[in-house]
Amino acid sequence: MSYFTNISYAVRTIRKGMALTIRYFLSARFKRNKKPVTSANYFDEENGTFTVQYPHEEIPVPDHGRYKLHNEIDDCIVCDKCAKICPVDCIEIEPIRAVEEYGKTSDGTPLRIHAAKFDIDMAKCCFCGLCTVVCPTECLTMTDEFDYSTSNILDHNFSFSKMTEQEIAQKKTELEEFQKEKAAAQNTTSEEKSVKAVSKKPAGKPVFKPRPIPKRK
Amino acid sequence: MLTLAFYLLFLLAFVVVAVYAERKTAAFIQNRLGPMEVGPKGILQTIADLLKMIQKEDIRANAVDKLPFLLAPIIVFLAVFAGFSVLPLNSEVAGSDVTGGLFLLLAIISLDVLGILMAGWASNNKYSLFGSMRSVAQIVSYEIPMGLSVLCVVIVTGTLDLQKTSFLQSGNGLINWNIIQHPVLIIPFFIFFIAGLAESNRTPFDLPESESELIGGYHTEYSGFRWGIFMLSEYGMMLLLSIVGTILFFGGWNSPLPNIGSFNLYEMTSGAIWGTFWLLFKSIILVFIQMWVRWTLPRLRVDQLMSLSWKYLTPLSILMLFICGIWKLWLIN
């Protein structure tokens, strides 16, 4: 008897499957709405073609998405915290101490160190976002830019320093001269004073107050 | 001669469009878009693929059996294409005037087995050999239900000539079609369609070239243009079986529109050009159904394939042959 059961089972299942696929075929008239992932009914988009033809059209990403890192160098106080916390060591900083405070960031923190080199190698980056959390001035952020593939992996090393070679050289010599002068001044003064000078706090330490991060909805 | 020349040109154009249509059908069923880049809506994709394929190197492995290897795709294509010679095109242009044209068609398309065997054997490759063995086993077994289901139509119409079969179904549109005039032919049509899928090695019967296990089956070792001929033959077979199915069951080149009262819709949509249009239109709908089946049903296992043919389709088609005989003897006359 299973012979006829098999036949009816085959007919029924084939009919059902064919009905299902033709429904999908006909629903291809519709296209998926390009809604961002934050929209409430993002996962309800089941009908119609689902493909997004990427370079021609995009699904909007949230602007706080964890994609490419960006450093606003004018606001950077070169505190090196980001480089220290980075689990994969993708941030490379070469600081040059300034002779004196040379400006202020947009939130009022004094700038005392020049960034001769501020490189972020996005090829190494693991997109954990820790560097953006520790950044005291909030100059290091993750942007919504995700399409920056290159044909050469070295092009994934993004350089944020704006200083030219001459500027770097100039700042270095300035610092050297300053230190020489300082050393000379120390030599002229009495020896007990030099002990004091060593225990003195190093200059260039940023003074900042952590601001509460405004909550996003 | 005229039909053959027409069908050759039509087949080439059909393959270009059908490959695109197949990919689009697959895409739509799977919620995708399919080819979109080459030309508007990707319509030139097949032409780009064709250009690429023709430029490819004609690779011949050292250990192949040279002459059969080179001849095999040509034999497959010739066997399929020779089948087109007996098809009518419209009420004025008939195919080759052979006694028993339908019989010839079935005989000659069974020759493509020889080409497939040749390809598989000459490739000197285990995948190819497996593919061609499966293909031959499959085609040889499905020829029986196919022949029997065609025989049902032959019993009812009483002729082997496809043009005569078409003329028998003309007049007043849809209601004169074999499948509606003789409802006993509905099951033979399904048998014919399933066997046709198996004959043209289409999913769910694509064991000979099942990519997941046999790489490419019997055409594993072929590249470029020679591989293209295999592809052409597969689509040619699809078209051929669809046209034969149309002629046998769905009225051939007859218009489906009936006369309504004094409004002669049937006569208005008949004639040489209309006839050609209707024949090809109905065939292409059948081709679409073949594609639809392909993207719905998964591939059968070898034992399932054989039991479907020998345990289900063959007994059923023998039964239908008997019923058709009764229908012809007592119910029509």
Next chain:
Amino acid sequence: MIQFIQIVFFLLTLIGVGVIVSTKNVIHSVYALALVLVSLAGIYVLLNAELLAIVQILLYAGGVVILLVFGVMMTRRGSGETLISESKNSILALIISLAIFLLLVYLFSNAEVEAVNISSIDQVKEIGVSFLTDHIVAFELIAFVLLVALVGAAYLAKMSSNE
């Protein structure tokens, strides 16, 4: 034109036969056999024996040759080496085939064959009617033999799968 096609078919037949006899590769001789059978079908068509041609293609080219190729393939896979036919006893074979040929020539030259214009009759119908009237016993007998063969094949297949 028709004569030209006829000559082409004759030549193809001869080439096929030559290959069958001369080649040492068994599978090549099977292909050549297929060529011979199809060319013969072509000659039948030119002689207006269309049904015979169709049957020739269906049964011999489509059936017997495939069976032969299958047999050869199975044999080679079993032993794992290419199958080479050895042309032994070629002189004896020549004598026998020549004798059969001469016998056939003698028979045909002495036979009185009525000329029938077969292009004017419905071959399928005529053959079908004579199968079921004049030759009904032979027809049914052949059907019975085929049925027995089928049952036997099924029995053998079943027996080997049980072991």
